[in-house]
Amino acid sequence: MDAARIAYILLLVLLSLGFGLLHRWHVSTLFENDRHFSHLSEMEREMSFRTEMGMYYYYYKLMIEAPSWQEGLDRLRNDNLSQYPKVINADRTYNLFPEIYAGTLYRFAESLGLLGEPQCWQTERGDVLPPVLSCQGLSVPSYFYISIVWSLAMMTGSVLFLYATYLSGSIYGGLIAILAFFFNHTECTRVQWTPPLRESFAYPLLLFQMFRVTMFLDKYSFERKKFTWRNILWDNPYTDIFITTQLCLFTWQFSQFIFTIQIAILLILQWLKIIPRYVTLYLLFHHIIAIAFTFYHGPMVINSMYTCLVVGATYVNLMNAHVEGLWNPYLLLFSDVIGTIGSAKFMKSAMIDYDDYHHVYNLLRSKLSGFRDFHTMMYTCSPEFDFIHYETYEIIVKTFLLPTAILGGFFAVYYWYRNFKARGYPECIEPGTAYNGLQTGAFIVMAFLVMRLKLFMTPHLCIIAGMVFSRKYMAIVGIKREHLRLTAFITLAALMMYHGVQRVQEERQFYGEYSNIEQEQLFDWINANTPKNAVFAGKMSIMANLLLATERPIVNNPYYESTEMRDRTLKVYEIYSRKDAAAVYETLRKMQVDYLVLDEGNCYGLGIGKSGCRMVDLWDISDNGRAKRLGKRPLCPILYSGNAHPFRRVFANNHYVVLRLDYSTYVELKPKAPILMQS
Known part of the structure; x- marks a missing residue:
């Protein structure tokens, strides 16, 4: 590896760490500004974790206050308080891997004396309420907990920059993505307001998993290997895909729906001949192992459409791998599609009927028809589950995120069209870009139906927007020289800043104080x-x-x-x-x-x-x-x-x-x- 390549990699690492630290500082200060967390008592801090956040924090508190780690885990797995009089395994029911991990890490750090002494002061609360003692530092349980969340938020900033840089092949693309992310921050994440939610822990891992899948598709899609189990077990260096998939399933029950979409997209790419069968099998194998490891923790996963689709698609692909090249391509495609759908439905019918998913189907039904019942109205009356609001479109247009993302998509399609004349189909298509295009489209549909899911759509639009500065894309519109690319970057950045900087200032100038x-x-x-x-x-x-x-x-x-x-x-x-x-x-x-x-x-x-x-x-x-x-x-x-x-x-x-x-x-x-x- 030459010196220039090493310098480029070092620059990427430093920039990604810098943007990650910047995002960590940004969300932590927004959180402090919102509720003046440093000057609250521990009881007030706990009350500020509203709805299910308070329940998640309860189990973290249980883990660190138990006489021993094992006793804390036993109490958590024999919980008789949250669904009285029923005794449940709260770990399996509520996806409490983050709280078990945080509680274990706190106890370990405390035993080694690594947490230090807290800084404490007395906070006056007026004539009516007595003063409270406010403490700050890693030895304070609430601060230790949210510090883990801020560290994962740091991962989001770093991965987003690297993701966009890789997909565009340009640092300019990564910079545009990170600018768009900060300028549209409230549309991209709510970690700064709701740190204990499952998405705060899972989304950074989901983003990294999708990034690594993109890299895998680009690296292996045009190496037409014959499928063997040795290829999967020994020749595949992307074990981090399996690890992050498993962690996401442990951490957030909604992860399985994202992975269902991912599998469906991979199958579509395979059926369109954009990726070979063995690549799909590699990735399906990762999902199968991740599902197997979650057997104890996730009954919802085991009985899900995600599991049915993964196992059904794997079975059909293994069967058809032996006849690929012998059968008529259209007959093989028909066998793939019908076989996968049929296998998934057969598995679903053979499994125990798990009613916990019915509310999801009923929610979608209520969105697409006049169906209403008590439970669907409980969801749809909440703003988070409403259709995406007009204000979101207005924001992402004013900050030039949506126009830039559309331009990036147009450049990619036009590049494929130009490539088709020279290389033919499917070699003209870039697998990683195609995967992310379909993934972004799916996220847009999800966000349109449920506003809460814009946390998937908007960051991916930032990544797609960065593709505008791909050298090969800009070359086809006549921008080949470096000074022209730099001029285009400065111009677009200035347009995004016109409203974007104002939005960041408004976000940071808000000051509140929690009191209930x-x-x-x-x-x-x-x-x-x-x-x-x-x-x-x-x-x-x-x-x-x-x-x-x-x-x-x-x-x-x-x-x-x-x-x-x-x-x-x-x-x-x-x-x-x-x-x-x-x-x-x-x-x-x-x-x-x-x-x-x-x-x-x-x-x-x-x-x-x-x-x-x-x-x-x-x-x-x-x-x-x-x-x-x-x-x-x-x-x-x-x-x-x-x-x-x-x-x-x-x-x-x-x-x-x-x-x-x-x-x-x-x-x-x-x-x-x-x-x-x-x-």
């Missing part, structure tokens, strides 16, 4: 006035934080992907229906609930942006409006306002009411100062 006095009062009262085995029910997001702050058993939680949890939540959410109080009381007693937590927002539909999305509206849809036509009033406002029979009010403040399912004392707290809600 009423919820803190609620948890303090629960800790002081209820037994440790008291069972609670209520709004899903509150239950997750209640589990974390009080360690009381709960009957429902925010893990809505589970069929059982959807059924449990539906029963608990009868409090928001028009049913009789006695009927709801009996339902909760059968669930062994001791206390019911009501919140003002859900009871009265406060803060609901979309019409027809109050909880009582969802129930009216479920029963076709029969109870409403009979003139029955919504139950929750009646219980919340004071007429709680047959329940007993035992606690109330300005936002929460706690009802006991038998007699207890009654306490009412009214803060003297205005209540600060979360920014």
Whole structure:
């Protein structure tokens, strides 16, 4: 390797590390600015991890506070609090590999004395609330946890730059991608607001896996080898594809849907003769081994369409590999397609029917038709699961991301067209570029249907935008000299900066401070006035934080992907229906609930942006409006306002009411100062 090549590689490494560190600093400071995390008490920090984030953090806390690592793992795998009275393996149910890893790393670092001493200070909270002790440093559990998330965010910045540089064959392409990423940051990621979510851990690994698959396709697609098991087992250096695939499956249940799309794209490329059969088999083999390693951890994976497609495609490709070149190409293609689909369907029918996927199909059904039920409305009423908003299109157009990505795609297609005349089909097609084009198209469709999934679309648009500066693409439009390429780069960067810099400034100039006095009062009262085995029910997001702050058993939680949890939540959410109080009381007693937590927002539909999305509206849809036509009033406002029979009010403040399912004392707290809600 000559000196110039070594210098180029060194420059790439330094730039990728630099951009990774820049992204780490960016998201960590945005997080601090959003909630003033450094000046919160540990309880406030835990409360700031809303919805399922609080539940994930609970298991990390369990791992580090247990007397021993093994005892923490045993408690996690014999969890009797999050789905009371059921005892579950929380690791398998909730994809807790990140928390087990973080907890193990914390205990190991603590045992070696590597965490150092925390920096602590007293934070005043006004005349109404007592001061709290705020501590900062790696020895503080919450700081150690989010530091791992920021390190993975660093990986995102580094991989994105390398991905775009590789695909474009130019550092200019990597620079354009990273500029577009920062200028469209809120459209690319939400790690800065929600660090404990599964995507914060899995997406950097998914991005790296797709990067390595791209490299693999480009390297091996035109080496027409005869398939043997030796090729797969010994001649394949891309073992990191298997490792990252497995880690993604361990970390995030949604990873399997991304991999299903990846397998489908690989099969399409194979059927179009853009990649040879043995390349598909190599990658299918990686997925099969990753699935095998997740057998213990992921029942959803084992019974998924992803597994069926992988195994079915592998079987058909192995069978047809022996007759390739002997059969008519069209007959072979027909056999591949029909055989793969048939094998996948046969496997699916032979497996145990796993209902946890039905909500996904129903959600898609509701997007494409007029179908509605309680569970799909719970999703579609949330902004994250709505169709992608117009503001997203406006942003990616103003920052020149979308126009540049479209131009990059046009350059690639035109280059293939020019190549077709010289080299013919399929040699004119670049496999890695074709794979990423189809992958980006799939991500666009996903984001259009579910806004939350734009975290896949927008970063990939950044990568595709970088292809504009590929030397071979620019050469076909007459830009061959280096100074012309540099001029084009500066011009495009300036156009992107015109609105992009303003967006970064707006993002960084926002300052908030987390405070939720009423919820803190609620948890303090629960800790002081209820037994440790008291069972609670209520709004899903509150239950997750209640589990974390009080360690009381709960009957429902925010893990809505589970069929059982959807059924449990539906029963608990009868409090928001028009049913009789006695009927709801009996339902909760059968669930062994001791206390019911009501919140003002859900009871009265406060803060609901979309019409027809109050909880009582969802129930009216479920029963076709029969109870409403009979003139029955919504139950929750009646219980919340004071007429709680047959329940007993035992606690109330300005936002929460706690009802006991038998007699207890009654306490009412009214803060003297205005209540600060979360920014």
